Amino acid sequence: MLIYKKKNFSRYLYLFFVGALATILVVFTLRAESGNYVTKMSDGEILQMHKNYVTGAVYDRTGKCIVKGDKSSKTGLKWRNKEEKKNFKDLLGMDIESTLLSGFTLAGHASVLFGTEDDRFTVDSLLQPFKERTGGSVKLTLDTATQQYITELIRSYGYNEKDVYVVCSNYKTGEVKALNGPVFDTMLHPASTNKPIVLAAAKSVSPELVKNFTYDCNQWNHTFNVNGKKVKVRCAGGVMHGVVDASSAIKYSCNGYFISLLQKMDKKALLEELKKMGLNNTIHFNQFKFWDGRVVSKENAKTNLKDEAYLLGSIGQADAFITPFNLNFLYSSLLNHGSLVEPYWISSTKSTPDSKWEDTTHNGKKQICDAEAADQVVNMMKLVTEEGTGTAFYMDNFVAKTGTAERVDNTGKLDGTYTVWTSGGLTDEKNPLSITVCIDKVDSSTTSVVPGKIARDILEYMTSAD
Numbered sequence: 001m002l003i004y005k006k007k008n009f010s011r012y013l014y015l016f017f018v019g020a021l022a023t024i025l026v027v028f029t030l031r032a033e034s035g036n037y038v039t040k041m042s043d044g045e046i047l048q049m050h051k052n053y054v055t056g057a058v059y060d061r062t063g064k065c066i067v068k069g070d071k072s073s074k075t076g077l078k079w080r081n082k083e084e085k086k087n088f089k090d091l092l093g094m095d096i097e098s099t100l101l102s103g104f105t106l107a108g109h110a111s112v113l114f115g116t117e118d119d120r121f122t123v124d125s126l127l128q129p130f131k132e133r134t135g136g137s138v139k140l141t142l143d144t145a146t147q148q149y150i151t152e153l154i155r156s157y158g159y160n161e162k163d164v165y166v167v168c169s170n171y172k173t174g175e176v177k178a179l180n181g182p183v184f185d186t187m188l189h190p191a192s193t194n195k196p197i198v199l200a201a202a203k204s205v206s207p208e209l210v211k212n213f214t215y216d217c218n219q220w221n222h223t224f225n226v227n228g229k230k231v232k233v234r235c236a237g238g239v240m241h242g243v244v245d246a247s248s249a250i251k252y253s254c255n256g257y258f259i260s261l262l263q264k265m266d267k268k269a270l271l272e273e274l275k276k277m278g279l280n281n282t283i284h285f286n287q288f289k290f291w292d293g294r295v296v297s298k299e300n301a302k303t304n305l306k307d308e309a310y311l312l313g314s315i316g317q318a319d320a321f322i323t324p325f326n327l328n329f330l331y332s333s334l335l336n337h338g339s340l341v342e343p344y345w346i347s348s349t350k351s352t353p354d355s356k357w358e359d360t361t362h363n364g365k366k367q368i369c370d371a372e373a374a375d376q377v378v379n380m381m382k383l384v385t386e387e388g389t390g391t392a393f394y395m396d397n398f399v400a401k402t403g404t405a406e407r408v409d410n411t412g413k414l415d416g417t418y419t420v421w422t423s424g425g426l427t428d429e430k431n432p433l434s435i436t437v438c439i440d441k442v443d444s445s446t447t448s449v450v451p452g453k454i455a456r457d458i459l460e461y462m463t464s465a466d
Helices: 002-034 043-052 082-092 123-127 144-156 191-205 207-212 246-252 255-263 267-276 308-313 324-335 371-386 449-465
Strands: 065-069 077-079 137-140 164-170 176-180 215-217 223-226 229-232 242-244 339-341 346-350 365-367 398-408 414-426 433-442
Touching: 065 082, 077 082, 082 144, 144 164, 144 176, 144 449, 164 324, 164 449, 176 449, 191 207, 191 246, 191 255, 191 267, 191 324, 191 371, 191 398, 191 414, 215 255, 223 255, 223 308, 229 308, 242 246, 246 255, 246 371, 255 308, 324 339, 324 371, 324 414, 324 433, 371 398, 371 414, 398 449, 414 449, 433 449
Parallel strands: none
Antiparallel strands: 065 077, 137 346, 164 176, 164 433, 215 242, 223 229, 339 365, 398 414, 414 433
């Protein structure tokens, strides 16, 4: 009787293992068919591995090591020098415990640095259980020389680099070329830099309306009837522009033109077009996602009423907010015939110190704006630097738009300070660069000409360096 039970037990045990093996093979086959070979690590596992590994190294585009892991250091990191630490620390976010989940730092994008791809179950690893282990390496699209130049340039203009935001990118490749400040997560009123974006969307929705529409900018025509309420919107400096069309409205930054144009447009259709551009919407890429730009609040977007917040959103005030990073890539799409090329700032990685460099995936592209509309708006921006509000920072092939936003405090009241912008880029095919410069918390003595001059200086440096 005992022998019989023993045989049955062995048989059941054998069948159990066969079933388990079959299940494993089925699961593996399904994952192979779907292309999903890797089990994604949880954030907790990454944090745990970080404690058992020396952090990998970060290199700039030229191959210079910016920072690498060093267990003898209090922070676990060794920077190449103090200046580079100052220029890169906030961007890289190497304090993994507080920045891993942000998605706005290198820690959020490159967990390979913390040993997440090092397999401890290889024969070599099992034979050397106490061997010090180092995370993988990352190569950036940024370079130390440009970062240092921008820091020194901002100081030479008399501003604290913490209050100045800079994003420069290649609009043909999506490669991020230079950054300054917390450009990924600082939400600001875009002011008049919003106008080319809104106009491109309006042209896509109602090209004939925009083509034939004019506005008489005079002292009696700046009060608008909004749902029975009188709303007065003046142009900067109280200037009267006379009769303007779309081109002159961009050139001279006429607020009244855009308020009046939106009153004649279908709100729902325009907001849907702006959603394609990532405003009041989310666009995902491998290394970044656009989720932070908006023309109106969620509540305001649900109504078809042409209310005050919606109209003021067209000139970058009221509910309109955007990050400098997001604004830059919207301008990149305009410069690239309405096509947004996937942005990236990690060009290649090493999973372990001994492995070879592997290029990251960054070849996505989205047509977020009608090509003809984008090209027409870019041609209008040429007049800004040639004849309009940006003549003080004119540069060959540099098209741009300026903007000045009034800042508000936590209660929503104007606090007497301003945010000034210039965003644009070069139409030169050899140097397809887009650039956004923003200076925050300034008084009325700082106009949008200043970020324009900084943008021009950066472009001149980068084109001469190349």
